[in-house]
Amino acid sequence: MTVLAEVLQITETALIRWTRRHQDRPKEVERRGRPSVVPHEVREQIRACYLAHYGQWGPRVLAAWCRRQDLGQYSVTTIAAVIADLREPEDPEPPPVRYEVTAANVMWSEDGTGFRQRGRKQELLVVQDEHARLKLNWRLVRGPATAEDVYRYLEEAFSRYGAPLVLKHDGDGIFHTPKIRELLDHYQVVELTIPAGYPRYNGKQERSMRDIKSYERALRRHGVKGSLGDRIDVTMYDLNEERPRPVLGGRTAREVYEESNISRISRRDFMSEVEKRERELVRDAASRKQRNAARRQAVEHVLLRYGLLKFEGDVSLDFTSEWRTE
Numbered sequence: 461m462t463v464l465a466e467v468l469q470i471t472e473t474a475l476i477r478w479t480r481r482h483q484d485r486p487k488e489v490e491r492r493g494r495p496s497v498v499p500h501e502v503r504e505q506i507r508a509c510y511l512a513h514y515g516q517w518g519p520r521v522l523a524a525w526c527r528r529q530d531l532g533q534y535s536v537t538t539i540a541a542v543i544a545d546l547r548e549p550e551d552p553e554p555p556p557v558r559y560e561v562t563a564a565n566v567m568w569s570e571d572g573t574g575f576r577q578r579g580r581k582q583e584l585l586v587v588q589d590e591h592a593r594l595k596l597n598w599r600l601v602r603g604p605a606t607a608e609d610v611y612r613y614l615e616e617a618f619s620r621y622g623a624p625l626v627l628k629h630d631g632d633g634i635f636h637t638p639k640i641r642e643l644l645d646h647y648q649v650v651e652l653t654i655p656a657g658y659p660r661y662n663g664k665q666e667r668s669m670r671d672i673k674s675y676e677r678a679l680r681r682h683g684v685k686g687s688l689g690d691r692i693d694v695t696m697y698d699l700n701e702e703r704p705r706p707v708l709g710g711r712t713a714r715e716v717y718e719e720s721n722i723s724r725i726s727r728r729d730f731m732s733e734v735e736k737r738e739r740e741l742v743r744d745a746a747s748r749k750q751r752n753a754a755r756r757q758a759v760e761h762v763l764l765r766y767g768l769l770k771f772e773g774d775v776s777l778d779f780t781s782e783w784r785t786e
Contacts, residue, residue, distance in 0.1 A: 497534070497538060498532070498534060498538060498542055499532075502526070502531045502532060503542055505529075505531065506522055506526065506531075506539065506542050506543065507542065507543060507546060509522065509525060510522060510543045510546055511546065515546065515547065515548065519536045519537070519539040519540040519543070520536050520539075522539045522543070523535070523536055523539050526539070557771055557772065558663065558771070558772055559760070559769055559770070559771050559772075560591075560769070560770050560771075560772060561590040561591040561763075561768065561769055562591065562767065562768055562769065562770055563591055563720050563721065563722040563768055564589050564591050564592050564594075564716075564717050564720035564721070564722060565589065565621065565622055565623075565624050565625070565722050566590070566591060566624060566625050566626065566722055566763065566768045566769075567589075567590040567591070567624055567625065567626040567627075567628055567652070567763075568587050568588065568589055568590065568596065568617075568624040568626070568627050568628065569587070569588055569590055569627075569628040569629070569654075569664065569665040570585070570586070570587045570610075570614070570627060570628070570629045571585075571586060571629070571630060571665045571666075571669060572584060572585045572586070572605055573586075573669045573672070573673065575600075575673075575676075575688055577687070577688045580602065580603075581602075581603055581604075582600055582601065582602055582603070582688065583600070583601050583603065583604055583605045584598060584599075584600050584672070584692060585598060585599045585600075585601065585605055585609065585610060585613050586598045586665075586668065586669070586672070587613070587614060587617050588664075588665065588668055589624075589713075589717055590628070590664060591716070591717075591720060592708070592713050592714075592716040592717035592720060593664065593668065593699075593705060593707075593708070593713045593716075594700055594713040594714060594716070594717040595668070595696050595699060595700055595713070596617045596620070596621055597613050597614075597616055597617035597620070598613070598692070598696060599612070599613040600688065600689050600692060605634070606634075607634045607637040607639050607640055608639070610634050610635075610640060611639050611640055611643055614627075614640075614643060615643055618643075618647050623647035623648070623649050624649060625649070625650060625725065625727065625730055625763075625768075626649070626650045626651075626652050626759055626763075627644065627649045627650070627651055627652065628652045628653075628654055628665075629651070629652075629653065629654065630653070630654050631653035631654065635651065648727040648728065648731060650730065650731055650734055650759060652755065652756060652759050653755070653756070655753070655756065668699070671699060672692070672695050672696075672699070675694075675695040675698060675699070676688075676691050676692060676695050679691045679694060679695070699713065700712070700713050700714050701713075701714050722768070725766060730762060730766075733762045733765075734755075734758045734759055734762050735758075737757075737758035737761050737762060738754050738755050738758035741753075741754035741757055741758055742754045
């Protein structure tokens with residue numbers, strides 16, 4: 461006891477008094493919880509109503525039903541507790557699934573983001589390789605981009621790096637203009653529209669846009685001089701040439717792009733296989749959702765067959781079932 465008191469830096473008398481006080485304390489009585497606010501008769505009626513409707517009336521509906529039947533006004537959580545043991549366990553949410561393109565120049569993604577300089581809106585157009593995350597080309601234009609702006613910077617990227625097999629975009633009306641259609645047909649590029657709210661397809665590009673804006677803001681906060689275009693050039697140099705990416709094994713985007721080689725695939729054969737598979741999926745579609753997803757699933761199917769796409773997560777290769785791949 462003396463040693464313990466010295467360790468605690470208190471007197472031995474104080475330690476003995478504290479020990480006796482806690483040894484003599486009666487054990488806490490186990491609490492039985494608050495009494496139920498729902499009378500037994502009402503409780504049984506709620507449970508019977510839930511079973512009579514095959515478990516399809518949830519707590520909110522049952523709470524409204526209680527008010528209509530003058531049984532009382534109860535909260536949703538109270539009703540949920542009454543029927544908790546009758547409800548079937550919910551299926552766990554499936555793990556998120558995302559794709560990874562396995563080679564460079566297989567799939568590019570195109571997008572734009574807005575900036576303001578001296579009160580005027582400017583749009584930054586960016587096209588990047590989905591495998592290496594390399595920003596292949598970018599262009600800062602005044603106001604919302606036009607079809608001519610998109611045509612010029614895409615044509616420049618195609619000329620410099622070669623056209624990809626697939627160009628992924630948000631389905632904006634610009635891509636339905638004759639000039640853009642002519643460009644994509646000339647280079648035999650398959651289009652893929654990004655589904656709204658579909659992270660496995662637009663997540664990489666959205667992350668890139670956030671990185672660009674974040675770095676540009678940091679440059680302004682630290683007083684880096686120059687125009688908006690100059691700061692964006694510095695940003696792109698960091699993202700492409702200097703920044704080691706953990707998702708790329710610590711390599712830079714430029715290193716991954718230059719080290720990756722795509723096996724030569726006939727563009728004509730690739731387009732033909734995608735169109736054939738898309739027709740099959742449209743023919744077998746049982747809903748508008750499946751019909752609208754046919755193009756995307758056809759591209760997935762062909763890329764998987766060539767080994768140019770892989771999924772991270774539990775995903776079925778049965779592309780006739782939309783829910784299996786989401």
